[in-house]
Amino acid sequence: KKYNVAVVGATGLVGQMMCRVLEERNFPVDHFYPMASARSAGKEIEFAGKTYTVEETTPESFDKDIDLAIFSAGGGTSKKFAPEAAKRGVIVVDNSSCWRMDPDVPLVVPEVNPEDLKWHHNIIANPNCSTIQAMLPLKAVYDKYGIERIVYSTYQAVSGAGVQGFRDLKDGVNGVPPKKFPYPIAYNILPHIDDFLENGYTKEEMKMVNETHKILHDDNIRITATTARVPVFYGHSESINVELKKPFESVKELQDCMGSFQNVILRDDPEHNIYPMPIEAEGHDEVYVGRIRRDFSIDNGFNFWCVGDNIRKGAASNAIQIAESLVEQDLVHDQYQG
Numbered sequence: 001k002k003y004n005v006a007v008v009g010a011t012g013l014v015g016q017m018m019c020r021v022l023e024e025r026n027f028p029v030d031h032f033y034p035m036a037s038a039r040s041a042g043k044e045i046e047f048a049g050k051t052y053t054v055e056e057t058t059p060e061s062f063d064k065d066i067d068l069a070i071f072s073a074g075g076g077t078s079k080k081f082a083p084e085a086a087k088r089g090v091i092v093v094d095n096s097s098c099w100r101m102d103p104d105v106p107l108v109v110p111e112v113n114p115e116d117l118k119w120h121h122n123i124i125a126n127p128n129c130s131t132i133q134a135m136l137p138l139k140a141v142y143d144k145y146g147i148e149r150i151v152y153s154t155y156q157a158v159s160g161a162g163v164q165g166f167r168d169l170k171d172g173v174n175g176v177p178p179k180k181f182p183y184p185i186a187y188n189i190l191p192h193i194d195d196f197l198e199n200g201y202t203k204e205e206m207k208m209v210n211e212t213h214k215i216l217h218d219d220n221i222r223i224t225a226t227t228a229r230v231p232v233f234y235g236h237s238e239s240i241n242v243e244l245k246k247p248f249e250s251v252k253e254l255q256d257c258m259g260s261f262q263n264v265i266l267r268d269d270p271e272h273n274i275y276p277m278p279i280e281a282e283g284h285d286e287v288y289v290g291r292i293r294r295d296f297s298i299d300n301g302f303n304f305w306c307v308g309d310n311i312r313k314g315a316a317s318n319a320i321q322i323a324e325s326l327v328e329q330d331l332v333h334d335q336y337q338g
């Protein structure tokens, strides 16, 4: 069976990658509908050897015979148009943050909680980029040992801030003032991603806390996070400190546990300078894990380093994997409940 697929935000950094990943993974696309804002209407884009014209996204765009709409056009666009698509029987996979914590919306990393797709009501949320990549190795240890507490510290690439974030670094090395970020990102680090909240955290930090709870179905895990933007184009890195509920014997045991999880690649041989880095993860859908070591300041604790391509696994590829999982589980059906 083939599906009629729309990509909303098809001209954006993530949207373009969504189109590429659909092609690469041979997703069974019948009709293809690239959509964006009025600014891009009429632009031509190539998909699977054919040329398509980008159309403006309106509520009526979803009156067409569309099975799946994959959105990456910002929170405002998703808030406005995802319900319009959903009520017309279109299954939405949404990359924005606006539906993630809605109790009526599954938040899914296909390797971790594919069963949550079963109760979708036509909108499914793709988690935050930093959350997605951390979930793979953490789910592996969660199932074996239980998790008491997590401390996330991230080092996030500029491509996570869209086309303009990317340009701020590219042009910033030549002294051009930033347009997206509040300060230069070239030769700098900003401990600031998304807006600040009253509790002193940023929204990005609280996304990691709340989304981890939702994906693992466990609000009892104590979690704190610091997220930072670094001058790297592609690939988010994370230092993750974990306190397990049960003891582990050795670092080897943790390496085997996380390294054997689906789509995790173990790069952990410090003697030979082998550890995960963004330049290695770029262009891949796997999550790279290394620097695994005991945290000798607490019982049952360890540290590790985790890297993923934020535009691929952190956004586009995870969204397409959700679409694949919907197909596999025979869930591309209108389950709208209003």
Ligand code: A2P
Binding pocket: 008, 009, 010, 011, 012, 013, 014, 015, 035, 036, 037, 038, 039, 040, 041, 057, 072, 073, 074, 077, 161, 162, 163, 164
């Ligand atoms: P457009 O190219 O027409 O502005 P990025 O995050 O890389 O900047 O990409 C944002 C994506 O979201 C683009 O494809 C952009 O389209 C799209 N977009 C922004 N605003 C809207 C809107 N109001 N309706 C539909 N798509 C939008």
